[in-house]
Amino acid sequence: MKQTILKYIFAVTVLSSAVSCSKYLEVTPKQSIDAATALENDEDLNALIIGGYSILGRGSMYGTNFLMLPELMGGDDICTWRGTFTSFREVYNKRMATINEEARRTWVSAYDGINTANLALANLDKIKDADFKLQVEGEAYFMRGILHFELVRYYAKQYVAATAATDIGIVIKTSPTNNEEDAFQILPRNTVAQVYTQIINDLTKAANLLPEENDFRASKYTAYAFLSRVYLQQGDYAKARDAASAVIESGLYVPNASVSAVFSNKNTKESIFEIQQTDQNNAGTANDGMATFYASLPGIGRADVRVNADLPDDFYEASDLRKSEWYYIGTGARAGNTYCGKWKSFSQNLPVIRIPEMYLTRAEANRRLNTNIGATPAQDLAMVVNAVRTNTTAPSNPTLDDILKERTRELLFEGLRIHDLKRLRLPTGDYEWNDNSLVFPIPQREVDATKGVISQNPGY
Incomplete structure (x- = not known):
């Protein structure tokens, strides 16, 4: 299966590219071929799904933006943007224009991926192998669910019950764009509540359809891990706890003994889902990628994201191995500056969600609910913070503040910063959690093309 993934990872294939461009929701066909007629058998549908994973790995998606932009937007007390890219500087400064390139390309790629998922769901009858049909269906629901989730977190206000x-969310898209006629459908934005309902429905279906293990592709527990994120973002702590517990109790994932192993090795037991990269195929080859922007090493990285010098000392105990292994001081022209050591290689896989997050989520939820489902908060925290892994000791009776501090220490620079600040209703710098400046603008071309049916966000 690994060879199959790498075979198709270089392109979304004609099956997907035939239905993506720049009209409404950025899914107008580039060619006149009807996409539905191009999908004929199991191999075609497999190629389409592999194309979907390729989209997820783009620099506009988990290849860079979904992992880096939340840290820039919530970076006031953790990092500074030192690069020359205006689009990223606007994100960091919370001063995006409606033509901001990151807002545009993230929107475009996400709906491209959603359309790929919708094409797969619309053509399941072409698959002959029953088990493979269930897998493809589950993978399509998974992709559609997580991409709607990322979109609503960026382009709409934080979920408040x-x-x-x-509250206005984003456009829910559940039917494919097969041809020119489909592309001219104009759909308005749905409410935040409607979008979250769709996300949960899709990820729940994915969890029920996907196998427990699925090589490097999404599995049942990948879907549960994302469900845990969704519920936590909503503040539904019981469901966040239970989804995280399902992942933990599967026994398939354990924290590595070394905190650096998950970033320096591929597909370790700690990683629930990661973007597959190689020396030949990685976001960095297109001047994108996490190592491109974070690393300050000989021949690697632009050092555009500089960690605040006092962060390691302020956030971590002196003996904490995460401090010494995840942060380093630059040399040469960048001597004395601090950088994040999680992203050091163009070809490294990019962990999107790791098992420590599930332990931290269950610990937080149990503490908030005064329950001990699965384990006590102390037991879960000790799986992340212990003498072997971090060279520190977890509190014997952790408070909620203890757990949230460990969540920050563990997950910094992995794409959760602004989302956690919003759900916890905490500011970033002078910006309150619900400030309009912390919501991306809808790409102006989208507003113009739909004559305002897709409305712009407040403040733009």
Whole structure:
């Protein structure tokens, strides 16, 4: 299966590229071929799904933006942007224009991936192998679910139960664009509540359809891990706890003894889902990628994201191995500056979600609910913080603040910063958690092309 993934990873294939461009929701066909007629058998559908994984690995997706932009936007007390890219500087400064390139390409790629998933779901009858049909269906629901989730977190306000039914979210897209006629459909934005309902429905279906193990592709527990994130973002702590517990109790994932192993080795037992990269195929080859922007090493990296000099000392105990292995001081022209050591190689895989997050989520939820489902908060915290892994000791009776501090220490620079600040209703610098500047603008070309049916966000 690994060879199959690498065979198709270089392109989304004609099956997907035939249905992606720049009209409404950025899914107008580039060619006149009807996409539905191009999908004929199991191999075609497998190629389409592999194309979907390729989209997830783009620099506009998990290859860079979904992992880096949340840290830039919430970076006031953790990092500074030192690079020359105006689009990233605007994100860091919370001063994006409606033509911001990161806002545009993230929107475009996400709906491209959603369309790929919708094409697969619309053509399941072409698959002859029953088990493979269930897998493809599950993978398509998984991709569609996580991409709607990322979109609503960037382009809409934080989920608040009291206002989610009226807050404007993003466009829910559940039917494929097969041809020119489909491409001219104009759909308005749905509410935040409607989007979250769709996300949960898709990821729940994925969890029920996917196998427990699926090589380097999404599995049942990948879907549960993302469900845990979704529920936590909503503040539904019981469901976040239970989804995290399902992943933990599967027994398939364990924290590595070394905190650096998950970033320096591929597909370790700690990683629940990661973007597959090679020397030949990685986001860095297109002047994108996590190592490109984070690393400050000979021949590797632009050092555009500089860690605040006092962060390692302020956030970590002196003996904490995460401090010594995840942060380093630059040399040469960058001597004295601090950088994040999680992203050091263009060809490294990019962990998107790791088992320590599940332990931290279950610990937080149990503490908030005063329950001990699966384990006590102390037991879960000790799986992340212990003498072997971090060279530190977890509190014997951790408070909620203890757990949240460990979550920050463990997950910094992995794409959760601004999302955690929003759900916890904490500011970043002078910006409150619900400030309009912490929401991406809808790409102006999208507003113009739909004559305002897709409305712009407040403040833009």
